Amino acid sequence: MYRVIGSGNSRARRVLWMMEELGLDYEHVPALPRSEDVVALNPAGKVPVLIADGVPILDSTAILTFLADRHGQLTQQGGTIARAIQDSMTQFLLDEFDSALWMAARHSFVLPEELRQSAIKDSLKWEFTRSQEVLVGRMGPGPFLLGPEMTVPDIILTHCGDWAEAAHFPITQPRLAEYLARMRTRPAYRRAQAA
16 A cells, blocks of 8 residues: 655645546555654655655655556556657646746745745746746647546646646636646546545
8 A cells, every 4th residue: 555645735635636546545644844754754854755665755746657657547658759748748847837836835935934035926927827828839639638648747737727726826828727627527636635
């Protein structure tokens, strides 16, 4: 059985959703970042941490990729053009969406107060809006991000969409808003949200 460590209001939600989509047995430990239990497994104190076969695996994207590859679902086969396109989309989402949201979070509540720069959020929102335009141009015919099959980038993008709305980063592209609404109807997504 897997163990997922991290609060449901963090990137651990991505892992919880993946577990639910794959129908895997797991234990969820809703530990907060930088808590003693987390630091014992990840010296940086970041969540999520996945314990698989007694080994801690760090970083949500590494965990998602590991689980998808290990269970042969929600991913394209390694070494194929389809996998290269999937990995390219994953990197785009991390660079353009996740990083802007994480930087905004850092300047909202993560960094010590004296280091926070609230004005940075305006430029991050501008970048986030521009990135949505680029994303829509890269989206496949649907219903998922890259076409007819759900893959790792779908989990990352939907989580970023949820994060954006919580952080008051507007979703400006109607096609992206429709996609997010559709993804949020998935039973596995709803089970992960409840965690």
